[in-house]
Amino acid sequence: MQRAEWPFNVEAGSTFFVESEEELRGGRRGMTLVVGPQHPGSGHMRLFVILDGDLIVDVVPDPGFVHRGIEKLAENRPYWTLVPLVEKASIMDSMNITYALVLALERALGLEPPPRARYIRTMMAELSRIRTHLYDMALLGVFLGHTTAFMWGFALMDMYAEVFAKITGARTTIAYPVPGGVRRDLRPEHVEAVRRLLEITRRKLRDFKTLFLDNPVTRARLEGVGAIDAKRAAELGVVGPFARASGVDYDVRKARPYDAYGEIDFETAREKAGDAWARTLVRWREIQESMSMVEQLLRGLPDGDVIDEALLFRNPEYRREGIGGVLGVYTYMYPEPGEYLALVEAARGATLIHLWATGSQRIYRMRFVTPSWRNLRAMVEAMKGGRLADMPAVYMSFGYFPPEADR
Amino acid sequence: MRALVSQAVSRAARWGAKWSLWPPHLVTACCGVEIGHLFGSAYDAERFGMLPMGSLRQSNIIIIEGTITLKMAKFVKYIYEQMPEPKYVIAMGACSMKGGVFYGSYHMVPAAKVVPVHAYVSGCPPTPEAVLKAVAKVQDRIDHAEG
Numbered sequence: 411m412q413r414a415e416w417p418f419n420v421e422a423g424s425t426f427f428v429e430s431e432e433e434l435r436g437g438r439r440g441m442t443l444v445v446g447p448q449h450p451g452s453g454h455m456r457l458f459v460i461l462d463g464d465l466i467v468d469v470v471p472d473p474g475f476v477h478r479g480i481e482k483l484a485e486n487r488p489y490w491t492l493v494p495l496v497e498k499a500s501i502m503d504s505m506n507i508t509y510a511l512v513l514a515l516e517r518a519l520g521l522e523p524p525p526r527a528r529y530i531r532t533m534m535a536e537l538s539r540i541r542t543h544l545y546d547m548a549l550l551g552v553f554l555g556h557t558t559a560f561m562w563g564f565a566l567m568d569m570y571a572e573v574f575a576k577i578t579g580a581r582t583t584i585a586y587p588v589p590g591g592v593r594r595d596l597r598p599e600h601v602e603a604v605r606r607l608l609e610i611t612r613r614k615l616r617d618f619k620t621l622f623l624d625n626p627v628t629r630a631r632l633e634g635v636g637a638i639d640a641k642r643a644a645e646l647g648v649v650g651p652f653a654r655a656s657g658v659d660y661d662v663r664k665a666r667p668y669d670a671y672g673e674i675d676f677e678t679a680r681e682k683a684g685d686a687w688a689r690t691l692v693r694w695r696e697i698q699e700s701m702s703m704v705e706q707l708l709r710g711l712p713d714g715d716v717i718d719e720a721l722l723f724r725n726p727e728y729r730r731e732g733i734g735g736v737l738g739v740y741t742y743m744y745p746e747p748g749e750y751l752a753l754v755e756a757a758r759g760a761t762l763i764h765l766w767a768t769g770s771q772r773i774y775r776m777r778f779v780t781p782s783w784r785n786l787r788a789m790v791e792a793m794k795g796g797r798l799a800d801m802p803a804v805y806m807s808f809g810y811f812p813p814e815a816d817r
Numbered sequence: 818m819r820a821l822v823s824q825a826v827s828r829a830a831r832w833g834a835k836w837s838l839w840p841p842h843l844v845t846a847c848c849g850v851e852i853g854h855l856f857g858s859a860y861d862a863e864r865f866g867m868l869p870m871g872s873l874r875q876s877n878i879i880i881i882e883g884t885i886t887l888k889m890a891k892f893v894k895y896i897y898e899q900m901p902e903p904k905y906v907i908a909m910g911a912c913s914m915k916g917g918v919f920y921g922s923y924h925m926v927p928a929a930k931v932v933p934v935h936a937y938v939s940g941c942p943p944t945p946e947a948v949l950k951a952v953a954k955v956q957d958r959i960d961h962a963e964g
Contacts, residue, residue, distance in 0.1 A: 447892050448843045448873060454889065475889045476846050479922045486921070495918050501847045501942065545850070548857075564857025571854065582850055582942055813847040 445801070447475050454812040457790075457801075464798045469790045473783075477816040484776040489515055490740040492773070494585045496763075499780055500814040501582050502545050502567075505531075505538035506756035507780070507814070510763040512587040513668060513752035518745035518767050521590035521720055523669070525712040530596050531587050532670035533707040534577070535754075536700040537604070540611070541570040542757035543651075543693040546809035550690065551622055553802040554631050559622040566614055573607050576600060588737065591717030601708060608701050615697070623694060632687035636792035636804035639684055646788040649781050650759020652808055655692040656684035662755035674706045686800075686807035693809075744769055756781055758809050782815035834877065834903055835959045836866035838952065841873040843896055846883030848910045848942040860945040865952055878905045878955065881928045883942065884912035884919055890931045897932045903959070907951050908934045911941045 446456040456472040480499060484492055496511045497504035509531065516523065523531070548563025571581040577600045578584040578593065586593055622628055638648070643656035653660060661678040663671045679695030681688035715722075721739045745767040752763050759781030766775040789808040793801055844852070855862050856869060870876040873896050885893055897904065906928070911917030913928035914937055928934055935958060936951040 447889065448841055448896050453849070454844045454846065475886060475892075476884070477886060477888070477924055478846075478884055478919045479924050480919075483919065483922055498847055498918060502850045545853070549853070561858040564853055565859055568854055568857060568859040581944060 443798070446472075453810065455810075455815075459793075459798065459801065461798060466793050466796050466798060466801065469793045471786060471790050473786065473812060474816055476813040478813075480817045481776055481778050484773055484778075486772065488741075488771045489518075489745060489773055490589070490737065492776070493588065494583065496778065497583055497585055498813070499778070499817055500542075500756070500758075500782075500811055503538050503542040503757045503814075504582065504584050505534045505586055506542075506754060507761060508585065508587055509535055509668075509756070510752045510754045510761045511776075512589055513754065514750045514763045514765045515589040515745070517750045517752070518748070518765060519589055519743055520746065521718045523591045523718060524715045525670075526595075526714045527591035527716045527718075528669040529707050529711050530592050530716065532674075533596075533604070533704050533711075534584075534586055534592075535669075536703045536707070537570060537573070537607075539757040540697050540700045541567055541574075542809075543697050544570070546693065546758075546806065547622070547690065550803070550806040551628075553806045554628060556622065556625070556628065559618070559628075562614070562618050562621060566611060566618070569607055569610065573600075573603050576603055588717070589740070590721050591715070593737075595716045596711070601711070604704065604708060608704060612701065619694075623690070629687065631800070631803055632690060632807065633685060634683075635686040635800045636796055636807065637683060637685040638788055638792050642791070643684065643788060646791060647784050648759075648788040649784045650755065650757070651679070651692045651696055652689050652759065652785055652788065654678060655681045655688040657682045662753055662760050666753060668752075668754060670707060673710070674703055676703050676706075686803050689807045741771075744771060745773070758782055758811070758814070759784060778817055780814045780817060782809070782811050783817075785810065786815055831959055831962060835956045838865070838867050838878040838905070838955065839870040839876040840867070840878050840880045841876040841896060841900070842869055842871060843873075843879060843893070844882055845885050845889050845893065846910075846912060848882035848912075851942040851945055851948070852880060852882050852909075855945040855948050860949065862945075862949065862952065865949065865956070867952060873900050876900060877903060878907065879932065880948070881906065881908045881913045881932075881934075883910040884917075884925050885928055885931055886924045887926060888924070890926050893928075893931050903962075905935045905955050905959075906932050907936045907938065907948070907955060909938045909943055909948060909951075911939060913937070914939070917941050 441461045443459045443461055445459055447454055454475045458470040459466055460468040480495060492511055493508050497508045500507045544563050544567045548560045551559025574584050575581045578586045638656050640657040643653050643658050664678055676699055679692045681692050747767055747769040750765045754761050761781060762779040764777035765773050768774045785808050789810055793804050854860060908928040912919055915927055919925055936954045938947050938951045940947055
């Protein structure tokens with residue numbers, strides 16, 4: 411590796427330079443360990459870990475391995491093609507990540523989704539949240555060496571993928587919401603599928619809890635590891651369940667309710683400890699909470715259209731089946747010039763979309779702030795002072811997903 | 818006689834390689850989610866002798882999961898070169914073919930410009946079944962290899 415790329419000063423006289431045996435005794439000793447990008451305990455990112463024995467002294471993250479320029483590409487495309495582009499940032503959580511974009515575009519176009527579409531979107535967002543939490547928990551299991559948790563977690567997730575495929579047509583990249591509603595209506599058999607899915611999840615999660623969360627080894631590996639208190643979490647700008655695990659009481663769904671969140675009743679899970687165990691517990695409770703929210707939404711699901719009246723002026727026959735043809739109407743619509751903001755609570759935290767529209771069908775600039783990027787700083791801080799063996803546990807307890815962070 | 822022995826050994830080696838395609842833990846982009854499903858209990862790629870391996874020195878197949886960025890391309894190349902022969906590459910997803918939804922991005926390269934690709938899988942992301950089909954194709958290729 412070239413000297414210029416090395417992020418640390420390894421020249422004589424610097425902290426990490428060891429000149430002779432004597433220096434090893436008194437002062438700070440350093441060994442740089444490069445973790446990733448090909449490593450079972452790190453995703454598509456690289457971490458420069460500086461070790462003293464097996465204590466982590468410093469961690470310098472090197473993200474950007476999955477930076478694909480979503481923000482830049484969004485400037486050269488018509489706005490109706492942005493939904494599939496933005497969702498690639500976090501594909502297992504695609505409903506939540508596109509939610510922000512769709513809400514911002516609705517403000518720009520002056521569209522208002524009908525009540526049925528709002529309920530369906532919120533329901534899918536909650537299913538997507540359950541799926542992402544299961545994904546993170548399954549991967550946390552395999553990072554701790556608990557392969558059974560991975561297998562069981564993915565078995566559960568696979569049912570979510572199948573139900574998503576039934577409802578939207580795609581397993582993972584669903585691109586389900588469109589400005590002004592949703593792409594497809596929820597048919598009675600889909601409602602039945604979601605009900606059965608919840609029933610099976612509830613039954614299987616009991617086993618998953620016995621297997622993974624009640625396992626003394628899991629608890630020993632996670633408790634007291636990578637603790638961040640509320641003040642520090644607020645300083646570092648942690649968002650989502652990871653901030654709530656430290657005791658920060660902030661949830662976008664409560665603070666600024668969007669779509670059907672204002673009409674249903676739910677609690678946000680909160681913990682005090684702020685360690686890896688608390689972060690896991692918060693997400694576990696969120697899964698339970700999301701299941702009850704989905705049930706409430708299905709109970710109160712209103713009848714009617716799934717796309718806004720304004721989109722139907724050309725082809726009213728697509729009233730209930732908002733597939734394909736009706737989307738061509740967007741080519742007749744222009745966003746109002748101005749700036750539009752939308753903030754939603756994705757599974758891993760608050761996601762912000764900021765659109766600058768100039769009246770053209772191409773957005774002038776799209777700012778896309780993702781939760782994993784906000785949590786990266788805290789993840790690195792939480793690793794410091796811990797053992798090297800705990801690093802994968804801290805890494806995955808933050809649910810860090812590099813494509814989401816790098817955009 | 819020598820030819821016969823060599824033929825038998827080569828056949829055994831090919832049979833071994835066919836049922837032990839082990840990819841290293843190299844995740845290049847978001848198709849890694851479907852790779853998770855592939856190794857999960859529903860699709861279970863281990864039936865075909867496929868198992869994620871911690872060390873690239875003991876692995877013989879790379880599954881390129883989606884986009885390769887310029888930053889990642891260097892490491893994909895390093896990892897490919899460090900792997901022992903015979904080695905195979907499956908390029909997964911539309912991004913690794915031509916760019917997919919990221920076509921025209923300033924920070925990505927098609928997989929074929931980085932490493933030789935033996936099988937492509939289309940989709941964004943491809944379903945686990947499609948990846949399994951590509952794995953079967955690579956196994957077929959190993960079976961009918963020369964020598």
